[in-house]
Structure formats: C-alpha cells, structure tokens
Amino acid sequence: MWWLLYLAAADGWYFDMSSTINATTVGVGGIVATADNSGILVLQTASTDAVTISAAQGVTLAGTLGVTGITTVAAGSAALPSIISTTGTADTGVFFPAADTIAFSTAGTERMRIASTGAVSVVGTFTTGNSAPAVTSYTSGSGTYTVPTGAKYLIVELVGGGGGGSGSGNLGGPYGGDGTVGGSTTFSTSTGLGGQPGSAAGGGSVSGAGGGYTVGGTSGVGISGGRGWGPTLLLSSSTNGCAGGSTPFGCAGGLGSSTTANTFTGTVNTGGGGIGGLADTNQYQGTGGGGGGYVKAVYASPSATYSYAVGAGGAGGAKATGCRYGETGSAGLIVITAYYD
Amino acid sequence: MTMKRYAIIKDGVVLNIIEYVEQPVGTPPGFEEGVVAVQEDLAAPGWLYAEGFFTNPIPPVPSVTPAAT
Numbered sequence: 001m002w003w004l005l006y007l008a009a010a011d012g013w014y015f016d017m018s019s020t021i022n023a024t025t026v027g028v029g030g031i032v033a034t035a036d037n038s039g040i041l042v043l044q045t046a047s048t049d050a051v052t053i054s055a056a057q058g059v060t061l062a063g064t065l066g067v068t069g070i071t072t073v074a075a076g077s078a079a080l081p082s083i084i085s086t087t088g089t090a091d092t093g094v095f096f097p098a099a100d101t102i103a104f105s106t107a108g109t110e111r112m113r114i115a116s117t118g119a120v121s122v123v124g125t126f127t128t129g130n131s132a133p134a135v136t137s138y139t140s141g142s143g144t145y146t147v148p149t150g151a152k153y154l155i156v157e158l159v160g161g162g163g164g165g166s167g168s169g170n171l172g173g174p175y176g177g178d179g180t181v182g183g184s185t186t187f188s189t190s191t192g193l194g195g196q197p198g199s200a201a202g203g204g205s206v207s208g209a210g211g212g213y214t215v216g217g218t219s220g221v222g223i224s225g226g227r228g229w230g231p232t233l234l235l236s237s238s239t240n241g242c243a244g245g246s247t248p249f250g251c252a253g254g255l256g257s258s259t260t261a262n263t264f265t266g267t268v269n270t271g272g273g274g275i276g277g278l279a280d281t282n283q284y285q286g287t288g289g290g291g292g293g294y295v296k297a298v299y300a301s302p303s304a305t306y307s308y309a310v311g312a313g314g315a316g317g318a319k320a321t322g323c324r325y326g327e328t329g330s331a332g333l334i335v336i337t338a339y340y341d
Numbered sequence: 342m343t344m345k346r347y348a349i350i351k352d353g354v355v356l357n358i359i360e361y362v363e364q365p366v367g368t369p370p371g372f373e374e375g376v377v378a379v380q381e382d383l384a385a386p387g388w389l390y391a392e393g394f395f396t397n398p399i400p401p402v403p404s405v406t407p408a409a410t
Contacts, residue, residue: 140344140360143370180385183358194358194386204365307371312358313345315383331344333358 015299078105100300134338139269140331142309145187147302151338154299156217158185159249159271160292162329163195163208164230165241168277168286169323171233176200176277176326178316179289182211183311185271185332190216194311195225195245195273195290195329198293200318204231208273208290210245220297224246228273228288238280241324244273245291249333269333275314277324289314308334348390349401354387355395 010052031335039055052060073096077083081104083092100116112122134148147154164179178201182194193211199205210225229242249270271294292311299306313329344360354379359369361378369378384395 032342049362141362141370142349142359142372180358180383183386186357197385309349309357309359310359314358314385315346 001312003244015059027243035303039257051060053176058116077108078103081105092186093243099169103144106338113131120276131340133340135200136336136338138308138310138334140310140312142307144159145306145308145336147304147306148338148340150340151302152300152341153339154217154302155296155337155339156187156334157221157249157294157296158187158190158334159247159294159332159335160185160190160192160194160211160213160225160249161332162212162225162273162292163277163289164316164329165196165208165228165244165274165289165326166181166198166200166204166317167288167319168241168279169200169203169280169284169320170243171203171284173203174199174320175284176286176320176323177330179208179317180287180294180314180330181275182273182289182314182329183309183332184211185292185295185309185311185334187308188299188306189217189221189333190214191297192222192225192295192311193293194314194330194332195228195247195271197314198228198274198276198289198317198326200245200286200288200326201286203233203284204242204276204287207287208229210247210273210290211271211293213293213295215297217283217297218300220295222296223294225271225273225291225293228290229276231287232278232279232283233284234281240275240279240286241278241286241326242276242288244288244327244329246273246295247271247291268330270311270312271332272330274314274329275327276320277317277326279323283323285315286324289326289329292329292332303339310334313336345363345375345380345387347381348381348388349376349386350390351376355384355390357386357387358384 007125042052043051073082076095081095084093092106103113161182163182167176169175179197185192191214196209199206200210207230208228213222214224223246226245228245271292273289279285311332313331316326319325348355349357365378
C-alpha cells in the first residue's frame with residue numbers, strides 16, 4: 001500500500017509531496033522508504049538534515065557517529081585509502097593492503113606499514129616529537145642531580161681526579177715529597193677512583209698508578225686510569241718533570257717545563273695525573289701521578305634524583321732543596337646525558 | 342672564580358677530596374648527615390682528621406735509591 005506522507009513533527013521522517021514511503025513488514029519487520037524524484041533520501045531531526053543518502057548510495061551524517069559494534073571498511077589502497085579525512089584529499093589516509101596488515105599513505109604513496117608480525121616499516125624520515133637528549137656536566141663540587149621529566153634512561157660518564165705528581169729531589173737526598181691520591185668522582189653507585197700519587201721515595205722510584213672504578217647503574221664499562229711516568233736521574237742537564245697518567249676522558253698531565261716551575265697541570269677536568277717536579281743536574285725528576293678511573297654507565301628507568309661528587313686532583317708533592325714541586329692532578333668530570341626515546 | 346679543595350670527612354676519616362667555590366654550609370650537598378667539609382690543600386682520601394689536624398695513617402715508605410743513569 002502506498003502512503004503519501006508529510007511529517008512536520010520536529011523528529012521523524014520527512015518527505016516532500018513527491019516522496020513515498022513503503023511501510024511494510026519484511027521478515028521480522030521494518031520500513032522500506034523510497035527517495036524523491038532526484039533519488040535523494042533525507043532524514044531530519046530537530047528540523048535539520050541528519051542523514052542524507054545520495055542517489056549513488058553515499059551516506060552523509062551531519063552529527064557524531066556512534067558505533068557499538070564493529071565498523072568494517074573496504075581494504076583500500078595507497079592511492080584511495082579506505083579511511084580518509086574531509087580536510088585532505090582522497091589519496092591520504094589509512095588502508096589495509098593485506099590480511100592482518102595496516103598501512104598509511106600520504107599523497108597517494110604508502111609511508112608506513114605495520115605487518116602482521118608487528119614489524120613497522122617507514123618510508124621517509126623518521127622523527128619523534130620528543131626533545132633532544134639533555135646533557136648536564138659537573139666539573140667540581142657535589143650535590144643532587146635531578147633527572148629531567150620524561151627521561152627514559154641516562155648515560156653517565158665520569159672520571160676520577162688525577163693523582164698528584166711528586167716533587168723532584170737530589171742525588172743521595174734529600175728527596176722530594178710524594179703527591180697525594182686524587183679524589184673519587186661518584187654518581188650514585190658509579191665511582192671513578194682518583195689516580196695514585198707519584199712517589200718521591202728513594203729519589204722517585206714509583207710512578208703513580210691509575211685509579212680504579214666501579215661501574216654501577218644497570219650496565220656499563222670501566223677503565224682504569226693510566227700510570228704516570230717514572231723518574232730519571234739527571235747528571236748533566238735540566239729537563240722536564242715526568243708526565244702524569246692519562247685517562248680515557250682526555251690527555252695526561254703534560255710534561256713539566258724545565259724553565260718554568262709549578263705552572264703546568266694536566267688538562268682541566270680530564271682526571272689526568274699531575275706532573276712530576278722538574279729536575280736539574282744531579283737531581284731526580286718527580287714522578288707523574290696516575291690518571292683517574294673512568295666509567296661509562298647506563299641508568300635505565302632512572303630514579304628521580306641521584307647524588308654526585310666530582311673528585312679533586314691530588315696535591316703535588318713537596319720539593320727538596322733547590323728542586324721543584326710536583327704538580328696537582330687534574331680534577332675529575334661528570335657528563336650525564338638524559339635520553340627521552 | 343677560585344676553587345678550593347675540601348676534605349669530605351665522616352667519623353674522623355677523609356672520604357674524598359672535592360673542590361668548592363665556597364665553604365658548604367652544614368652537610369655538603371649530596372652527602373649524608375654526619376659528613377662535614379673542611380678546607381685543606383694537602384690531605385687525601387684515607388687520611389685521619391682529629392682536633393683540627395690531618396694525618397696520613399700510612400706515611401710514605403722510603404725505597405731503594407735508583408741507580409744513577
């Protein structure tokens with residue numbers, strides 16, 4: 001039976017005079033409606049078009065679509081993705097190139113794919129929205145390091161203070177004085193021990209050994225500092241003091257000068273051992289101090305804060321009469337890099 | 342900015358040598374309660390501190406004089 005309807009109610013079916021509706025029971029029941037002469041079917045709510053079905057069976061919703069079941073779409077392709085935005089062109093969106101596979105395209109070209117295995121492939125430059133790593137360094141003092149918000153892990157490099165060089169002494173004595181051990185550099189449970197001092201005993205028979213280490217953190221490596229240079233008895237000329245030990249963070253304490261006293265130390269904050277005292281005729285050179293121990297450690301899932309301390313370089317040894325002082329070792333260093341990805 | 346060497350002391354033993362610009366007030370930063378910092382140019386870790394004086398518990402042992410070269 002044909003019904004000619006015009007429903008002016010705020011909510012309900014709307015058809016113009018040429019429209020018809022077939023209300024019938026098909027199976028368990030329902031409504032069969034036909035569109036107007038243009039082939040367009042419109043459903044209104046609150047006197048506003050809510051659903052428009054075109055003659056080509058395209059459906060337009062004016063409001064929000066809520067689905068309690070599963071929404072299925074066609075597989076689509078890179079050129080014509082099955083899910084696109086109204087703000088772009090039809091060649092940019094999401095499509096499904098194979099079973100259990102999802103892909104994304106822009107400008108008609110596939111840019112990223114997630115395979116059924118979980119493997120993710122990206123075409124083009126891959127960047128993240130997070131910040132570049134945050135680097136913090138300490139060259140002295142002690143305190144508390146606060147981990148930046150959002151940091152996923154830390155890589156900490158540190159080196160202990162270099163040992164002090166010994167002073168130079170005379171043939172048959174008196175000898176110079178020993179240097180002192182360098183201070184330890186610590187970050188949480190990671191420690192780079194200070195280098196050992198150069199010895200002036202017996203005319204400077206023992207050079208300073210390098211400092212040891214404790215890695216700490218969740219993983220990492222450690223390297224002992226280098227040993228300082230040994231002594232030489234000079235019988236006929238003046239020469240530099242003995243070099244301090246090296247560390248992986250920088251150079252050793254350089255050679256002393258035969259013309260300038262007490263002006264050279266190892267490169268600052270490298271943990272280099274101090275230089276031995278200068279020597280002249282019939283004098284023993286002072287021995288070089290050892291370099292500080294080095295640590296590179298990873299702190300995964302870091303805590304909120306960590307304590308730290310930068311070891312000072314060991315003091316230079318005293319001089320014998322007419323000789324030169326040993327030089328101070330180089331202070332240690334801590335470099336912390338916080339990563340967000 | 343001049344750095345000075347400070348001995349980090351706990352229970353009369355030098356734990357470490359750290360450089361600070363100024364004397365830390367109270368417990369030096371990053372260390373536990375009971376630790377003090379005393380300005381000192383020559384002491385080293387392991388030395389003892391009592392009544393304002395530092396002493397090396399293991400003084401250097403003289404060794405054999407190396408042969409002249």
